[in-house]
Amino acid sequence: MTTSAEPVRPGPLAARPVVHPSAPAAPRLLRLPGVYRPQEDTALLTAAIGDLAIPSGARALDLCTGTGAQAITLARRGAATVLAVDLSRRALVSARLNALVRQVAVRPCQGGLTRALEEGPFDIVVANPPYVPSPAPAIRSTRGWDAGPDGRAVLDPLCAAAGSLLRPGGTLLLVQSAMSDVDKSRELLAARGLRTSVARRARIPFGPVLSGRTEFLEAAGLIEPGRRWEELVVLRADR
Template identity: 80%
Template sequence: MTTSAEPVRPGPLAARPVVHRPVPALPRLLRLPGVYRPQEDTALLASAIGDLAIPDGARALDLCTGTGAQAVTLAARGAETVLAVDLSRRALASVRLNALSRGLRIHPCRGDLATAVRQGPFDVVVANPPYVPCPAPTVRATRGWDAGGDGRAVLDPLCTAADTLLRPGGTMLIVHSALSDVDRSLTLLATRGLRASVVRRARIPFGPVLSGRTEFLEAAGLIEPGQRVEELVVLRADR
């Protein structure tokens, strides 16, 4: 795992040596069928939350909460109010169970970015949104990860709304794959007047979803021929 102190390494990903950087273990979470299974991106974002100074009385948002992994981390780190937003009813039921079993106060809320904006602003916003480029329209079964041809169906509106979601002095953390254009996220966040940088990186082998669409990714120029490793990044944006 790298930090913001480490320079961005140039050159195509496929040409770089493969280093599997372990991401920290996650707490055990209850998960109803169909809810996104916490994985490397979940753990990478949770580890970056560990670096945040959570102010007293903080209002926090976990957008695209899934099992509530990040909401649990935020509440455990002392955020006073944690709103956990997701489109999926099963995700929200999972969040309730995970909060109850830990005695944590988390408010599950069914909705999307617009729902979160209506309930803002927040001191801390974290998001592990769908970000995987996909050749076909997103369907219910894949909406946990698929995000349009360039992977930015949720990322673009999220970055564009970042200043609205955050109070002055607030911080946002977003995790996504380098396949879905890190520079675009950084540029959009900067356009909204935020200081944005990459604070975590991890390289992981393709899982079943990416392995099943290498032809599309190569044809779209999103990966180098033969590339079978992706880089995950966590972006931090401060208002």
């Protein structure tokens, strides 16, 4: 939900009909201070993982793992190995604790895309990266969601590298806001030979972060004047 006083990542602008009009409830997980609180995008990506056929022996990657929600789901769904990557040490401790409590095997790994590429390729890659358009560059306290003026600071390199992260036959699930240009993600993925589709969508009201930057979003043309909701999109890309 986006009612907490704690900063919550903003949501989309798409005016298109939504497939899933509301997001599923966010999972409850242990979380050290400063680690991204599981919310609608967490739940939407987790639900999309539930729709995947996980091949036996699959190597899986949860990039930008946070509390490890998706990594745990991948392990529960039968992935043979799950690598959970995040820049934040506190996130990795949280993910490790959450996996331990649930008695699933998840390997935490500090780093970003470069580290993931070194560890790859994978059969399944899932990512809930920072994607919120922000007037200023991300700082440590906003690194969980802020992603530069167009929201694509992490999305662009991730989409460009997706083909190398995946084994032939592999699948990527990526959640982002419609404000951060879903078409550009699809173009970048398609340019690497991946077949893209929309796995899930949900429309959610603005939380505190987006509500605090509506002037910027409107001036940048990222939302229509007066719009106070966003659309989340889970993209699927198959190699």
